[in-house]
Amino acid sequence: MANETDTANEMQEAIGRLRNYKPPLDQWEEMDFSRRAAVLILLFPDAKGELRIVLTERSSTLRTFAGQVALPGGKADSPTESAFDTARREASEEIGLPSRNDFLPSPFTVTHLCEMPMNLSRNQLGVRPCVALLHTKPGFSGTSAANNAEESLIPRLDPKEVASVFTVPLKAFLTSQYKNPELDDNPEKLVQSESIVDIDFGSIPSGDTGWYEGQWLDWYGIKWRGHQFNVYTSPVVVQRKASTEVLEDEAQAHASAGMRKGGGGTHDKKLVKYKVWGMTARIVVDAARVAFGQNPDFEYVDKMGDDDVIAILQGQGKLGPRIKGVIEDSGRGGDIGRVDTRKAEGGKL
Secondary structure, X not given: OOOHHHHHHHXXXXXXXXXXXXXXOOOOOOOOHHHEEEEEEEXXXXXXXXXXXXXXXXXXXXXXXOOOEEOOEEEOOOOOOOHHXXXXXXXXXXXXXXXXXXXXXOOEEEEEEEEOOOEEOOOOOEEEEEEEEEEEOOOOOOOHHXXXXXXXXXXXXXXXXXXXXXXXXXXXXXXXXXXXXXXXXXXOOOEEEEOOOOOOOOOEEEOOOOOEEEEEEEEOXXXXXXXXXXXXXXXXXXXXXXXXXOOHHHHHHHHHHOOOXXXXXXXXOOEEEEEEEHHHHHHXXXXXXXXXXXXXXXXXXXXXXXXXXXHHHHHOOOOOOOOOOOOOEOOOOOOOOOOXXXXXXXXXX
């Protein structure tokens, strides 16, 4: 078993790999503005020195992809907005993470580490994953609670369009044998509910912990590996599910006074089963591959992102300005010569 020094060294090496990573292509500027989207891979060190990733369960009242697990993110707001600015703004709207570092409570800050290859969503958006680290400022020495972002900050985030927020060790997405410690530590707790999944790809379990399921799919005539991770955890549950206000003013008050005046969420003592799947799962697996310099012990697609498919569709003129009111869906079993225009059945963005 790794000791704390080994864990801390592994975390620093992972951060270094992410910081040095450069995607093969940057297709953000090449995408039509109406098709640009970005998600935030928000990482932070937990009390044990492990890197964890923040995931959300979308509200059941949203018009699209209700109840599904996702990374914070959404469409670009203007032609001049960068992918990271888009991801950071959307994270502010969805999970209350202030869009500016000077709004974060001391001693925390967010550092932009890298961007991953662009993915093509089921409704034909080019999705740029942006990796960022939530951490204490260099030189800070304080209490362990202040150094633990999950305990000191994330439960106080003010979610907007999500039902709950939860975190998972990033490295867990490289193994089929991960055992959720909450199940071991709390065997008397029963799973109270499951997150919603609209599509069942018939994934096949691997390993003996119930953590990972996978299935090979045909997407645009290309073999695509579908991952599903079964996360059991006690989430941060949003108290004001109907709120649509971005509380930047409260964030500023938090930064100056060290505490928000209200809102946010509370830890639910009940275990919930979340299904991390589809594009979200693929993006997280690829981020873990880069961070830890190793590949998963389950089957996967070696090439990260959808640069090739995007280039082909752009060459065929199929990724021009989006038509208002039409939700495009590539569909399962599609090929490069066909693009369906029907309501998307699932997948974040």
